[in-house]
Amino acid sequence: MVTCAIIEDDIHNQTLVRSYINEYKELKLVWACNSARKAIELIGKENVELLFLDIELEEGESGLVFYKDMVQRVKPYVIVMTSHLEYAVESYNEHLEGFLYKPFNYEKFKDMVGYVLKLNKMQKKVDIIDALEIERGNYIPILKGPQIIEKVPYGEIAYLEQIQNDISIYTIYGKKYDLKRTNLINLEFDLPYALFQRISKGIMINKQNAVNILDGYVDVMGKTFKISSRFSTKNKKTKY
Numbered sequence: 001m002v003t004c005a006i007i008e009d010d011i012h013n014q015t016l017v018r019s020y021i022n023e024y025k026e027l028k029l030v031w032a033c034n035s036a037r038k039a040i041e042l043i044g045k046e047n048v049e050l051l052f053l054d055i056e057l058e059e060g061e062s063g064l065v066f067y068k069d070m071v072q073r074v075k076p077y078v079i080v081m082t083s084h085l086e087y088a089v090e091s092y093n094e095h096l097e098g099f100l101y102k103p104f105n106y107e108k109f110k111d112m113v114g115y116v117l118k119l120n121k122m123q124k125k126v127d128i129i130d131a132l133e134i135e136r137g138n139y140i141p142i143l144k145g146p147q148i149i150e151k152v153p154y155g156e157i158a159y160l161e162q163i164q165n166d167i168s169i170y171t172i173y174g175k176k177y178d179l180k181r182t183n184l185i186n187l188e189f190d191l192p193y194a195l196f197q198r199i200s201k202g203i204m205i206n207k208q209n210a211v212n213i214l215d216g217y218v219d220v221m222g223k224t225f226k227i228s229s230r231f232s233t234k235n236k237k238t239k240y
Helices: 011-023 036-042 063-070 086-093 106-136 184-190 229-236
Strands: 002-007 027-033 050-054 077-082 098-101 139-144 147-153 157-163 166-171 176-179 196-198 203-206 210-214 217-220 223-226
Touching (some): 002 011, 002 036, 011 027, 011 050, 011 106, 027 036, 036 063, 050 063, 050 106, 063 077, 077 106, 098 106, 139 176, 157 184, 184 196, 184 203, 203 217
Parallel strands (some): 002 050, 077 098
Antiparallel strands (some): 139 147, 157 166, 157 203, 196 203, 210 217
């Protein structure tokens, strides 16, 4: 069960989200309130993994201001709820996990929660993998001249893309790193096959972070890639 909480000042909307949470079997509501002030008292008392956060709260309070303060102490996944589309961009810039535009029905709620729960499950898996890989030195080094300026653990890598003579590394945290003057053929021999798989001439994925595969397509961190027929035989044997 994923523990969750609601911060919503509109009693109708709060009741609606309560009912949706009760209907969703993987969620457990631990508290709900109508103000950031009350939420500050509650946030540290119960472990909250997923927070449903209204942006415009009572008495002029801002949900985003509350989030910026809260994230210094606890870091639940956050789904923003608002009727103002301009907040979608601000929510994206704050790297919040989800956005529900009011009014929303149960289907939209279910889709957004399902997406965030996938992130949650992947993160727990990555935390375990990263702890082992950092200890073993399993990472891709990012070089500047002869010096290593960054180490990207295998578990954080979502996929790699060949762009002309360079490779771009995309992580599950939205970061991008560039490897100059190399190619996927070389990396294919260096990286462990148990984790990494080429699915086309220009794309290699981290199988640990592939959450779906259907009819020749694979989904990695919300981005869908087509599996080239040249690589499809291998991938049919692979379970993501």
